[in-house]
Amino acid sequence: MTGQPLFGKVALIGIGLIGSSIARALRNVPLAGTVVAADRSEAVIARVRELAIADDATTDMAAAVTDADLVIACVPVGAMGAVAEAVGPHLKPGAIVSDVGSTKGSIVAQMAPHMPAGVHLIPAHPVAGTEHSGPDSGFPELFHGRWCILTPVPGTDPEAVERLAAFWQGLGSKTEVMAPDHHDLVLAITSHVPHLIAYNIVGTASDLEKVTESEVIKFSAGGFRDFTRIAASDPTMWRDVFLHNKEAVLEVLGRFTEDLIALQRNIRWGQGDQLFDLFTRTRAIRRSIIDQRQDTADPDFGRNRK
Amino acid sequence: MTGQPLFGKVALIGIGLIGSSIARALRNVPLAGTVVAADRSEAVIARVRELAIADDATTDMAAAVTDADLVIACVPVGAMGAVAEAVGPHLKPGAIVSDVGSTKGSIVAQMAPHMPAGVHLIPAHPVAGTEHSGPDSGFPELFHGRWCILTPVPGTDPEAVERLAAFWQGLGSKTEVMAPDHHDLVLAITSHVPHLIAYNIVGTASDLEKVTESEVIKFSAGGFRDFTRIAASDPTMWRDVFLHNKEAVLEVLGRFTEDLIALQRNIRWGQGDQLFDLFTRTRAIRRSIIDQRQDTADPDFGRNRK
Numbered sequence: 001m002t003g004q005p006l007f008g009k010v011a012l013i014g015i016g017l018i019g020s021s022i023a024r025a026l027r028n029v030p031l032a033g034t035v036v037a038a039d040r041s042e043a044v045i046a047r048v049r050e051l052a053i054a055d056d057a058t059t060d061m062a063a064a065v066t067d068a069d070l071v072i073a074c075v076p077v078g079a080m081g082a083v084a085e086a087v088g089p090h091l092k093p094g095a096i097v098s099d100v101g102s103t104k105g106s107i108v109a110q111m112a113p114h115m116p117a118g119v120h121l122i123p124a125h126p127v128a129g130t131e132h133s134g135p136d137s138g139f140p141e142l143f144h145g146r147w148c149i150l151t152p153v154p155g156t157d158p159e160a161v162e163r164l165a166a167f168w169q170g171l172g173s174k175t176e177v178m179a180p181d182h183h184d185l186v187l188a189i190t191s192h193v194p195h196l197i198a199y200n201i202v203g204t205a206s207d208l209e210k211v212t213e214s215e216v217i218k219f220s221a222g223g224f225r226d227f228t229r230i231a232a233s234d235p236t237m238w239r240d241v242f243l244h245n246k247e248a249v250l251e252v253l254g255r256f257t258e259d260l261i262a263l264q265r266n267i268r269w270g271q272g273d274q275l276f277d278l279f280t281r282t283r284a285i286r287r288s289i290i291d292q293r294q295d296t297a298d299p300d301f302g303r304n305r306k
Numbered sequence: 307m308t309g310q311p312l313f314g315k316v317a318l319i320g321i322g323l324i325g326s327s328i329a330r331a332l333r334n335v336p337l338a339g340t341v342v343a344a345d346r347s348e349a350v351i352a353r354v355r356e357l358a359i360a361d362d363a364t365t366d367m368a369a370a371v372t373d374a375d376l377v378i379a380c381v382p383v384g385a386m387g388a389v390a391e392a393v394g395p396h397l398k399p400g401a402i403v404s405d406v407g408s409t410k411g412s413i414v415a416q417m418a419p420h421m422p423a424g425v426h427l428i429p430a431h432p433v434a435g436t437e438h439s440g441p442d443s444g445f446p447e448l449f450h451g452r453w454c455i456l457t458p459v460p461g462t463d464p465e466a467v468e469r470l471a472a473f474w475q476g477l478g479s480k481t482e483v484m485a486p487d488h489h490d491l492v493l494a495i496t497s498h499v500p501h502l503i504a505y506n507i508v509g510t511a512s513d514l515e516k517v518t519e520s521e522v523i524k525f526s527a528g529g530f531r532d533f534t535r536i537a538a539s540d541p542t543m544w545r546d547v548f549l550h551n552k553e554a555v556l557e558v559l560g561r562f563t564e565d566l567i568a569l570q571r572n573i574r575w576g577q578g579d580q581l582f583d584l585f586t587r588t589r590a591i592r593r594s595i596i597d598q599r600q601d602t603a604d605p606d607f608g609r610n611r612k
């Protein structure tokens with residue numbers, strides 16, 4: 001890399017977990033000349049100033065994107081269309097507009113109509129996160145070793161895609177290019193349906209009449225507490241994910257339910273061998289995830305680390 | 307406590323994760339005069355000797371329990387009846403026989419018929435574990451701050467129950483007394499059904515035709531990887547749990563599926579408010595689990611801890 005940063009001005013719209021993590025990461029690597037943070041909330045902007053994680057911070061989205069070479073929308077999926085509409089007229093030709101939304105087909109549909117000619121819309125999704133939200137929850141290492149999926153539509157300038165990929169690689173990510181619809185199906189199984197199931201079982205648990213909520217909490221260490229972590233994720237973000245990835249989520253959910261009913265039948269009829277076979281098969285997947293460093297091998301995620 | 311340990315001779319039958327954790331913990335606290343480790347496997351016994359986590363180690367279960375004041379069976383739930391049958395005739399009057407099995411109604415049914423008069427059968431379940439198994443996976447802090455549930459049948463000598471509770475408290479646990487059937491229902495929701503769901507979704511993921519296994523592994527950081535940890539648990543142990551807690555598991559599973567179908571419908575019809583309400587309600591449960599120190603508050607279980 002030369003002394004020139006990859007982008008002159010970078011504008012981040014929405015400074016929550018993801019936006020503030022990008023801002024923080026940009027403090028450590030020479031990818032941006034200036035970083036402007038924009039958020040609809042005055043309180044968030046005040047906090048961004050206190051944290052000093054951007055060169056400039058404003059609630060004026062139009063001003064933030066003016067002259068920006070890269071604009072990344074880091075708001076809930078359901079707000080992406082409104083952001084695109086607000087910033088569209090102020091974008092400079094040649095700018096790259098991207099996002100970090102957890103669904104991708106819907107982003108293309110929402111944002112593309114508002115993009116002026118000469119602007120490169122390249123939706124992206126860093127597959128990295130935690131259950132926390134807001135500007136204080138971000139940290140610069142969030143993207144390290146994680147994948148960022150770019151979903152350009154056909155006809156997108158390959159050089160612009162390359163530059164955005166280089167940006168995410170600079171933040172520590174590995175990058176992959178995928179069609180938006182395929183992204184949505186892959187994430188339905190690796191993220192969206194797991195979240196739905198976690199929310200669901202925590203709901204089921206709190207609605208049982210014969211088991212008190214205090215018992216559920218006390219004895220959660222048996223496995224349930226892992227689900228509660230996921231089910232503590234931001235309600236707005238996740239409502240939007242399910243509303244904006246409906247088709248893929250319903251498809252995967254149909255499979256999940258079908259498989260679960262078969263397991264239920266195995267239990268009812270005492271078919272231990274079928275249970276044993278599935279339980280053995282699933283171990284192999286865990287092993288691969290650890291081998292590919294997508295998770296820690298420490299038992300219990302290292303909760304007992306000393 | 308006086309200089310006297312709580313029990314003279316303690317025999318542990320089955321030296322895997324739980325048995326070896328108890329053995330290791332007993333090295334640090336004066337609860338047992340002697341600790342004898344018994345396992346059906348010569349290899350495990352050899353390893354126990356190498357690790358020096360018991361005073362004596364043997365494959366002879368009858369010898370191990372002879373003169374023991376406390377016997378704890380730490381084998382899979384489906385093997386408890388056979389262990390009880392093997393050791394029954396060698397138990398000394400006044401001995402306490404217990405276990406650590408994840409189901410309790412079935413333990414009573416399997417073990418009680420083999421108990422001679424004057425022996426106190428007090429089933430118990432330490433609600434603590436990891437996804438690993440075998441004698442090398444144990445560690446002495448496993449039970450610290452966790453609950454151990456005792457499920458004596460009516461008529462059990464209260465003094466014996468007290469002594470067993472004191473034993474678990476000595477290992478760092480909090481104790482609770484519960485009816486076996488109620489235990490089984492509580493654990494169905496806090497542990498058994500969550501495990502079943504985790505196994506199931508990992509199975510569903512690996513069976514999808516349109517998403518490759520390599521994609522599932524790469525992008526698992528979105529939430530799925532948490533499920534794979536649970537779905538890496540021991541197949542024998544978990545097969546036995548489902549076969550031996552059938553009724554409660556099927557009851558809770560029925561509720562889970564009913565609730566999931568309602569959520570599916572919310573998604574299909576775009577009912578965002580219902581989703582938002584559930585996702586808000588589930589956060590409160592997470593907060594209580596953290597407040598009661600049943601889990602770490604670190605985002606992502608502290609995976610990003612430096």
Ligand SMILES: NC(=O)c1ccc[n+]([C@@H]2O[C@H](COP(=O)([O-])OP(=O)(O)OC[C@H]3O[C@@H](n4cnc5c(N)ncnc54)[C@H](OP(=O)(O)O)[C@@H]3O)[C@@H](O)[C@H]2O)c1
Binds near residue numbers: 101103
């Ligand atoms: N969290 C994860 O694990 C994760 C992982 C990968 C991708 N993502 C995606 O990243 C995006 C941001 O998520 P996050 O976790 O960073 O969320 P977050 O911490 O809740 O931050 C979201 C930000 O968007 C703003 N916002 C919300 N609604 C808005 C609206 N209607 N118009 C304008 N701004 C609005 C919020 O402002 P206020 O403070 O005023 O509400 C906040 O600054 C989402 O699209 C999500 O799908 C999340």
Ligand SMILES: NC(=O)c1ccc[n+]([C@@H]2O[C@H](COP(=O)([O-])OP(=O)(O)OC[C@H]3O[C@@H](n4cnc5c(N)ncnc54)[C@H](OP(=O)(O)O)[C@@H]3O)[C@@H](O)[C@H]2O)c1
Binds near residue numbers: 346380388
């Ligand atoms: N793991 C957890 O998270 C957890 C938590 C709470 C309670 N529990 C309960 O604790 C018990 C032990 O689980 P664990 O995790 O310690 O399992 P583990 O690490 O797999 O150890 C099980 C031990 O039992 C022995 N065993 C297996 N089948 C046997 C049989 N038919 N007859 C005699 N011995 C046999 C095994 O010997 P081999 O090596 O020869 O197979 C091994 O030594 C189970 O009842 C389980 O439900 C487990």
